[in-house]
Amino acid sequence: MVYSREDFKYIDAHTHFFPPDMFKSIWDWFEKVKWEIKYQLPTEELVKILKNQNVKAFTTHNYAHKKDLAENMNEWTNKFSKEHPNAIPFGTIWPEDENREEYTKKIFEIYKFKGIKIQPLVQEFYPNDPRMTEVYKIIEDYGGFITWHAGTAPYRNEYVGLKHFKKYLDKFSDMKMIIAHMGAYEYDKFIKLLDKHNNMYLDTAMIFIRNNIFPERKVKQPKPEILQSYQDRILFGSDFPNIPYPYEQSVLGLLDLDLPRNFYQSIFFKNAKKIFRLKGI
16 A cells, blocks of 8 residues: 555654854855755744644754853753654753763753764764763763764764664663664664664654665665664654755655555654653653
């Protein structure tokens, strides 16, 4: 049976919401590297677009890229999430901040965030950076998630890849974590980790779209039968608004796989609702 995107409701587990001035800087940088962002819009318009796409809840992924930014960004995210009850708040951390442990506790104890986002590709520190050890312990103690950009797509630097991520994973094997972009380009390796780590999930951001912008080279996307076998461990994500194509493509490419309805219900909505303990949506 062929489904349309109107047949489902969604929780987007990979969306970005930065303070407006930081969004502008990020978008300017993307323009310089010829990555055309389709949704360079004010914050409230971005929220409205998600609502119009039948997105019932969405994450607030952002990340600090230098010292003494993270705490203010977390304050902004807290304010944003109070103004938008359907936001799933995630904070940010910077390993050089002297008060990083203090504000990590605040993220969970006071703000009640669901987790943090770590982006080694941009933040340029290794997952097993010793400065982050106590921070990870705090996150684990509070039952928070870390969303990791751990894979090697769309390009790589010395900080990403499973080789480095495993060094963190060896110490925090039970941590609740979400691997962005299904671990691309190391799809198979990250999928195999699901068998060993019960609190690990993968998100679909930018992977299953009709016009594939992650060159496959010798690496192929996970096959539909593999996706089905792990359908309880996959979360829908889009990477909105930093995408160079219409939001609908994030859904339509998945629907093109022509999988059963319960598969789509799980990855589009049920899985995220369960793990984030969302109510009233």
